[in-house]
Amino acid sequence: QDQNFQLKFIENKQNLSIIIDMLNINNDPHLICLILQTLGIIALNPNFHEVLTQADIPDTVLHLILPADEMFYTNQTTKFARYVKHLGARILVYMGLLTKISHKVNLFDILGM
Structure with a gap:
C-alpha cells in the first residue's frame, strides 16, 4: 500500500465525490x-476515517448493505449481493461502525460461498 498515493487521493474531495457517484446501485x-x-483499503488507515465520514461514505455504503437494494445489483447472479454486503461491512468495521451493521450482515457468510 502506497501511503502517499492514498493521502493524495483522499485529500482531493472531488475524488471522493466521484467514488460516491460510482457506488450507485444501478452500476455494474x-x-x-x-x-x-x-475504499476498504483506504479505511484500514484510521487517519482517513474522519475524511471518509465527512464524505458520507458510511451512509452510502450502508445504503448498499440494506436488503431492499439487493435486486438492483444482482441482475447477473445472486453472489453479488453477498460480495457487496461483505465488502461494505468490512469498510464499516474498519471505521469502527460495527453497530450500524450488527443485524444487517453476517460477516462470516462469505465463507460459505
Missing part, C-alpha cells in the same frame, strides 16, 4: 465490488 456489480475493495 463488478464496478461496485472494485470500488468497495478500494
Whole structure:
C-alpha cells in the first residue's frame, strides 16, 4: 500500500465525490465490488476515517448493505449481493461502525460461498 498515493487521493474531495457517484446501485456489480475493495483499503488507515465520514461514505455504503437494494445489483447472479454486503461491512468495521451493521450482515457468510 502506497501511503502517499492514498493521502493524495483522499485529500482531493472531488475524488471522493466521484467514488460516491460510482457506488450507485444501478452500476455494474463488478464496478461496485472494485470500488468497495478500494475504499476498504483506504479505511484500514484510521487517519482517513474522519475524511471518509465527512464524505458520507458510511451512509452510502450502508445504503448498499440494506436488503431492499439487493435486486438492483444482482441482475447477473445472486453472489453479488453477498460480495457487496461483505465488502461494505468490512469498510464499516474498519471505521469502527460495527453497530450500524450488527443485524444487517453476517460477516462470516462469505465463507460459505
